[in-house]
Amino acid sequence: MKRTLARESRNMVGERVHLQGWADKVRDLGGIAFVVLRDRSGSVQCVLEGASPPPPGSVVQVKGRVRADQRAPGGAEVVVEEMEVLASPVEAPPLDAASPVLRAGLEALLEHRAVSLRNERIRAVFRVQAELSQGFRSFLRERGFCEIHTPKIVATGTEGGSELFPLRYFEREAFLAQSPQFYKQIMVGSGLERVFEVAPVYRAEKHDTSRHLNEYVSMDLEMGFIEGPEDVMDLEEEMLHYIFESVRERCGEELRLLGSEVPDLSGGIPRLTYDEAVSLIGRDLDPEGERQLCAAVGSELVFVTSFPAEQRPFYTMPAPGGRTRSFDLIFRGLEVTTGGQRIHSYDMLLESIEAAGLRREGMEFYLEAFKAGMPPHGGLAIGLERLTMKLLGLGNVREASLFPRDRHRLTP
């Protein structure tokens, strides 16, 4: 007998069904028991007569017949004919995942992830996150972008920074990649022109804040033949509209559970230069400045453009007055995207490497792409966990990571 999902079963009054799932709530009234059976689709109430009910939290399979009952949630319930317990909890779990809101601190939620992820509000975060990454890919594929997979074990950093995790790679020292920057640029030059990657990146930053992870998922894109950073911002604006609409459509239940609202992008995203932003808020664009900026502009999303050259990596296309053709996107007070136009001239790139006090050694494979001729290009990177966090109104980026890695956390 084929399995029926809980959600479907409620529309099958009079039919026999075979359900599998978790016995989330068990009410034993003596002689009759009500069991809320939950599976990946939702829940349905099961009525068990003349048999002892399963322990709460058990994994069960049920055969029975659906009958209409106005008192049951969804207007139908399953009268159990057979119930088999496939697995039971061996001890009381450290957290009560079945309660609507888990009463536990973040540390406990993260420490007992195998249990806390069983809470529906916590699980909902990751269903939404799956839509965000799929939305990113779907939109870009429709625009002619090709997915790439680039190595995370590298011989040198891309930003010249010291914040790299060192690694023993057989006899040699290697590092974990901070970003696929060099590789995605090479792929633009390969003739693919438009590429994207959704993959982990690594930052050995000692920050221990609510917005930093040491391993996170970076949604990267790079595109050739742009006129300037505006082309990349235009693309991101359309893309976020597409992604948010797909979350709104597919994750209505999750958004309701989390009390979250998807921003309306129909009016576009305001764009300010760095200088305008700083002068508007009267302070630097540090985390507090980012929060104030969204309020001052009166928009949930704000593009900040034309950052000073000293704040951007060497491959950023310069602009007059010590500025760059770069941008950040601030979403509800937090930077979720960094992007811009890149230098495409080989000679200009060499000068920029030198001016930044970096060495060409170790970058030969990257420079080779520029020697062979590179089109004008640019791109961006979106932090998936930060995007999830701000979209869902979470207080800490760790809540948007299944198994976060931070300054102190290496397990679970």
Added chain:
Amino acid sequence: MKRTLARESRNMVGERVHLQGWADKVRDLGGIAFVVLRDRSGSVQCVLEGASPPPPGSVVQVKGRVRADQRAPGGAEVVVEEMEVLASPVEAPPLDAASPVLRAGLEALLEHRAVSLRNERIRAVFRVQAELSQGFRSFLRERGFCEIHTPKIVATGTEGGSELFPLRYFEREAFLAQSPQFYKQIMVGSGLERVFEVAPVYRAEKHDTSRHLNEYVSMDLEMGFIEGPEDVMDLEEEMLHYIFESVRERCGEELRLLGSEVPDLSGGIPRLTYDEAVSLIGRDLDPEGERQLCAAVGSELVFVTSFPAEQRPFYTMPAPGGRTRSFDLIFRGLEVTTGGQRIHSYDMLLESIEAAGLRREGMEFYLEAFKAGMPPHGGLAIGLERLTMKLLGLGNVREASLFPRDRHRLTP
């Protein structure tokens, strides 16, 4: 003026177009020159009169008018009105990427990746690869699977093996994940039931063969409420049919370029037990055995099932006679998938850990999921580069990796 792609321009006879791309081939006949302009969509011939042609390999933009010409490839060409060189090669490249078949050894192709990827046959490999990973995700999403992102920095290995890359994680030692095994099982138990991940995995194996990479992309899935490994094999069979058909539909040009044929799965994939396979070929299922097996069975794909317990990790569901509820998929003589049913009982798992000579320490977060009750479940992992390699008939798995990491290769 909006950009037109080369492929579209050939259907726009009489219209003005704005093209951007690479001047792949340049024939200067003195006073008149023919330039094949290539972009991500394909190529179109441009005719340049009374101006000096761009250096071959340049990045150019062209404004001109399309006219019908039976002698031009595709029956149309662009009469150039303006041509601007956006970037030129600064020196002769180490490889001639524009030639139809690159005459270079694998070492040179990999060493000069930024140039060799400009060859259309090499680039075609990665367009097909992008369809394989997207096909995996699309199929699984249609079947109710949820995408997950799990950490690649871990405190312990999943297989108890010694083939881990060690890493310095702040003050502690950590490792690169060999597989998302523990995490994907936890996510089945979370109630998501069906999950997948496409992400890098790491094996510090000292092998230096044509089929091993030390960093590769693993396409993992895990599903709850199975009856046995047959459910996972059935799913893979349908999935490969779906993926291959989508490659056939979307990558006709790439398959033609590479002279590759997609296997026909309409007859299903034969299934043999390990014992049957070994007895059929009269030798062990080592690499040579895998090659012989496909020939002996007369099928491009063969499932081998019921491996001996000593060949499978501790979490594999045992079967009578020292066998396991496990399988491999052999594709054109190479293992591309390992999968099976997992142990879901907490007590049985503890016994299996002990029997394997492993310690529970470091696995607490994994065991917690089993303590809370796990449904019967199973899953598989497909090596993306191996699948690409065998589908396209490549001789070495490194050809199916943009920037391979192997025993000796840490750059580009």
